[in-house]
Amino acid sequence: MTDREIEVGVFLVLMAVVIVVGFGAARWRAPEDPHTLEEWGVGGRAFGNWAIWFLLGGSMYSAYTFIAVPALTYGIGAIGFFAVPFAIVTTPLTFFFTVRAWSVARRHGFLTHSEFAAARFGSPGLGAAVAIAGILATMPYVAVQLLALQAVLRTVGFGGEWPLLAAVTVVSVCTFRSGLRAPALLSVVKDVLMAWMLLTALLVVAMFGGWDRVFRVSADHFAATPSPADGLLLPETGHLGFLTLVIGSALAIFAYPHALVGMLAAKDRATVRRNAAALPVYCLALAVMALLGFFALSRGVTPVDGDLNTVVPRLIHEFFPSWSAGVAYAALSVAALIPAAVMSIAAANAFTRSLFRPYLRPDASPATEARVGRWVSLIVKFGAAALILAVDPAYSVDLQLIGGVVILQTIPAVFLGLLTGWFHRSALIAGLVTGLGVGLLMLYDIPGADGTGHFGGSSWPLGDGVTVYVGVVALVVNLLVVVLATVLLRAAGVPGGRDATRPDDYLADAGDSGLQRMDGLIDGTPRDPEPAGSR
Amino acid sequence: MPTPAPRSRHWQWLLVLPVAAPLLTPLANRIEPTLAGVPFFFWYQFACALLAIVVISAVHVATRERGDD
Numbered sequence: 001m002t003d004r005e006i007e008v009g010v011f012l013v014l015m016a017v018v019i020v021v022g023f024g025a026a027r028w029r030a031p032e033d034p035h036t037l038e039e040w041g042v043g044g045r046a047f048g049n050w051a052i053w054f055l056l057g058g059s060m061y062s063a064y065t066f067i068a069v070p071a072l073t074y075g076i077g078a079i080g081f082f083a084v085p086f087a088i089v090t091t092p093l094t095f096f097f098t099v100r101a102w103s104v105a106r107r108h109g110f111l112t113h114s115e116f117a118a119a120r121f122g123s124p125g126l127g128a129a130v131a132i133a134g135i136l137a138t139m140p141y142v143a144v145q146l147l148a149l150q151a152v153l154r155t156v157g158f159g160g161e162w163p164l165l166a167a168v169t170v171v172s173v174c175t176f177r178s179g180l181r182a183p184a185l186l187s188v189v190k191d192v193l194m195a196w197m198l199l200t201a202l203l204v205v206a207m208f209g210g211w212d213r214v215f216r217v218s219a220d221h222f223a224a225t226p227s228p229a230d231g232l233l234l235p236e237t238g239h240l241g242f243l244t245l246v247i248g249s250a251l252a253i254f255a256y257p258h259a260l261v262g263m264l265a266a267k268d269r270a271t272v273r274r275n276a277a278a279l280p281v282y283c284l285a286l287a288v289m290a291l292l293g294f295f296a297l298s299r300g301v302t303p304v305d306g307d308l309n310t311v312v313p314r315l316i317h318e319f320f321p322s323w324s325a326g327v328a329y330a331a332l333s334v335a336a337l338i339p340a341a342v343m344s345i346a347a348a349n350a351f352t353r354s355l356f357r358p359y360l361r362p363d364a365s366p367a368t369e370a371r372v373g374r375w376v377s378l379i380v381k382f383g384a385a386a387l388i389l390a391v392d393p394a395y396s397v398d399l400q401l402i403g404g405v406v407i408l409q410t411i412p413a414v415f416l417g418l419l420t421g422w423f424h425r426s427a428l429i430a431g432l433v434t435g436l437g438v439g440l441l442m443l444y445d446i447p448g449a450d451g452t453g454h455f456g457g458s459s460w461p462l463g464d465g466v467t468v469y470v471g472v473v474a475l476v477v478n479l480l481v482v483v484l485a486t487v488l489l490r491a492a493g494v495p496g497g498r499d500a501t502r503p504d505d506y507l508a509d510a511g512d513s514g515l516q517r518m519d520g521l522i523d524g525t526p527r528d529p530e531p532a533g534s535r
Numbered sequence: 536m537p538t539p540a541p542r543s544r545h546w547q548w549l550l551v552l553p554v555a556a557p558l559l560t561p562l563a564n565r566i567e568p569t570l571a572g573v574p575f576f577f578w579y580q581f582a583c584a585l586l587a588i589v590v591i592s593a594v595h596v597a598t599r600e601r602g603d604d
Contacts, residue, residue, distance in 0.1 A: 078564075084580045085557035091587050092550040095594065212572030232566065232574055239561045246558065277591040280584040287581055291573070 003322035004157075010326025011156055011333075014193065018334055021189055022174035025182040036366040037373050040179030041111050041349045043265040051184050052275050056262045057282045058187030059343070060253070061087075063148040063336030064141075066194075066289050070315075071308035073293030074301075076230040077222050081290050082242055086249040087283040095276035097254060098263050100418045100506040102272050105264050107508045108501065112257055112346070113414040114354035120417045122497020123425035124358045129432055130410045131354035134257040135380075137407035138347045140399035141256070142340050142384035147397075148309060149336035150388070155304070155313035156329050161389055168385045171337040175345060175381075176374050180265055183341040186334055193331035197316075198288055200324045205295050208319070214291075217298035228465065241459050241467035248408060248471040254415045255407045257346035258339065268510035340381060348376035401458045402443055405471040409435035412482045418506065421499040427485035435478030442470045546597040553587035 038044060047055065065083060072080025101116070110116050114134060118127025146164060153163045174182040205211065215232060222231040229235055234242055253259050266272045289312075296315045304310040316328045352373045357364050364372070387399075413428045448456035459467035489496070563579040570578040 078576060081577065081580070085560065085583065088557040088580065088583050088587050089554055092553045092591055095591050096547060096550060210572055212569075215569075215572060215574055233576055234560065234564050239564075242560060243558060246560075273595050277588060277595055280587040280591075283584040283587070284581060287577070287584065291577060 006322040007317075007326045007329070008156060010323045011329045014327065014330035015333065018186060018189060018330070018337075019170055019174070021185050022171070022182045023177065025174065025178035025185045037111065037349065037352060037369040038109070038366070040370045041345055041352075041373055042261060043180040043184060045106065045265060046267050047184065047265040047271070048267055049271050049274055052262065052266045052271055053278055054187035054191055055180075055184040055265065055342075056275060056279065058183060058190055058335070058338040059258055059262050060339075061282045061286060061335070062145055062339035063152070063332050064144045064339075065286065066332060066335060067148045067151060067309050067312050068144075069286065069290045070293035070296065071303075071311050073290050074297050074311050075293075075308055076227075077218070077232055077294075078234050079229065079238060079242060080293065081287075082245050082249070084283060084287045084290055086246045087286055088280060089246065089250040090253045091276055091279045091283070093250065093254065094263075094279065095273060097415065097418055098260075098276070099269055099272050101260065102263055102266060102269060103508040104418070104501055104505045105260075106510065107505045111261075111264065111349040111353055113255065113260060113410065114350050117410070117413040117417060117428075118354065118358075119500040120421055121413065121423065121425040121428060122499060123429075124354075126413060126425050126428055126497075127354045128359065129429060130413055131350040133406050133410050133432070133436075134255075134350045135347045137403035138257055138343050139380060139384055139387070140403045141258075142343050142380060143387045144397060144400045145336045145340045145343075146385055146388055149333055149340075151307065151309040152313050152329055152332045152336070155310060155317055164389075165385060167333070167337060168340070168381055171341050172344075172378050172381050175341045175377055179374075180261065180342070180345055183338045183345075184265070186338050186341075190331060190334040190338060193327055193334065194285070196324070197328040197331045198285055200320055200328065201292055201295075202288065204319045205292075208295075208299065211291070214295050214298040218294045221297055235465070237465035238467075240462075241469060244469035244472040245459070248469045248475070249404070251411050251415065251475070252404050252408050252471065255410045257350050258343040261342055261346045261349065270509075340384070341377075344377040344380040344384075345373075347380045348373040351376045398455045402440070402455070405439040405443060405458065405474055406436060408471040408475050409439065409478050411475060412479055421501070422486065423482055424486040424489045424494070425497040426494070427482045427489055430485050431478040431480075431482035434481045435474045438477045439470055439474030442473065446470075544598070546594050549590050549594050553583065553590045556586055557583040 043051075069080060069083045072083075074080075104110070104116060108115075108119060110119070112131065112134070114127040114131035117130045118124050146168065149167060150164050153159070153167070171182075174186075205214065219232050229238065263272055263275075266275070292312065292315065296311050299315075299319070301311060301315050301318060303314060313329070313332070316325050320328060352364075352369050356372050357369065361368065387395075409432050412423060412431055417423070442460050443458065444454045446456045446458070446460060447453055458470050460470050460473065461467050557580060560576075563576055565576060566574040568575055
């Protein structure tokens with residue numbers, strides 16, 4: 001057998017295993033009544049430490065991250081490393097904020113941020129706005145995952161549209177059947193493959209002269225390029241842009257629907273807390289991947305057709321032993337399909353709970369909800385596939401950038417709302433709209449690399465090479481509007497919405513009286529302010 | 536409904552450390568000292584990830600809630 005055949009053979013065998021696991025997932029800890037959104041959408045809130053840890057790693061540290069981040073360090077050096085501090089910052093914040101979100105979601109039966117926002121500020125309209133922002137931001141995020149998958153498939157030798165569509169179909173059917181259980185089980189497979197890939201990568205680096213040589217050659221390369229922005233260190237003018245990007249990206253994680261889904265599947269508060277402590281392990285893996293960009297640069301790996309997303313697949317092809325390359329391709333492919341599945345589930349939950357039920361079918365039964373959720377998840381995935389097949393892939397990346405700015409505007413309601421219910425519902429909507437307007441205008445204003453056109457990135461130039469991340473500026477404007485409008489509305493005596501949550505909801509844990517098995521109660525009366533007393 | 540009284544909420548302030556440390560890039564923006572050939576700027580973030588594991592675990596243990604083991 002040739003190297004090529006071994007590479008492709010190992011890849012295909014592993015993908016076959018993945019499909020079997022994905023289909024079998026529905027039987028894993030099968031619930032008595034699988035036909036509720038609670039079971040399908042957050043795995044019955046019954047996942048323990050390990051399942052959650054793998055699931056979070058699977059959904060947050062996606063193929064797009066593992067392919068785009070090394071592509072960035074390969075292209076511009078230190079600035080591309082922003083993903084690592086951003087990932088680290090989210091972990092202590094998760095420990096504090098997500099635990100509160102888990103408790104209040106558990107007590108009230110929320111599956112999404114949008115439901116929380118609606119209940120916290122007494123405004124279904126706000127919930128709908130948050131849900132729409134979440135769905136709009138999630139679609140292009142799914143699309144860039146599929147782009148990463150396409151880059152891998154192309155390197156393996158499966159170019160064209162059909163392999164991609166086949167992969168999307170398989171993962172769609174798995175998700176349709178098994179809900180969140182499919183990506184959770186697949187995440188375990190993915191992490192084993194990923195660990196193998198990282199180990200191989202480290203050995204390869206050691207065999208080819210070690211990090212010393214990698215950084216010496218990279219430094220020479222960056223010194224030779226005309227651009228002042230690239231290099232092994234941040235340029236003097238780069239700090240503001242770098243830090244605002246880190247902070248903005250970290251906050252966005254707490255507003256993206258898919259990030260919450262994984263945590264809500266946890267069985268108790270302690271599971272969420274332990275996971276927050278263990279999540280930085282993934283940051284280490286991400287950091288190693290980011291450094292691989294420099295290795296690729298130092299060995300003169302060249303991307304296919306100038307598409308930087310192919311740098312990592314090319315590196316694997318050229319430097320890994322052929323069977324290890326097959327393992328690595330499988331790892332990256334699964335790492336693209338898992339977040340695509342989790343994101344589509346999250347978007348489906350948001351649609352079903354904050355748009356379908358309040359506005360279209362207030363008396364929807366749990367079975368109806370689960371059915372709607374399943375179909376919406378299919379629409380999201382195939383919509384994303386259609387997006388990248390129908391339009392220039394570059395637009396998907398632009399849309400994902402815009403999505404990041406959009407989702408950040410829900411931070412006052414869904415993130416700060418965990419701490420305070422002081423904001424006025426009308427003020428939050430006004431801030432959301434203003435933030436969106438400012439953000440989109442600024443994005444539109446950014447010219448492309450050639451100095452012309454629009455939507456040329458998310459770093460807004462302030463002059464002298466200093467840039468700032470658009471999402472953070474828009475969020476600051478948003479917050480100012482929220483605070484000012486709240487003060488004015490309260491002074492004018494305009495009544496705010498009724499807060500359906502109570503302070504102790506944010507500390508509730510599994511095992512509290514009335515919380516042992518909430519499903520029936522939850523699916524019946526989710527907004528009941530006194531769920532514990534009614535039983 | 537009674538909620539468990541955390542042993543001490545003040546421990547949570549330790550979480551400020553792993554939030555702030557990765558953001559100190561203007562101070563960490565240097566090549567030397569290198570570690571196994573990796574410039575300081577990069578291995579500093581590895582150290583921050585380890586710090587996050589240690590601090591979050593410590594806070595988790597110190598503020599252990601009822602039902603934890």
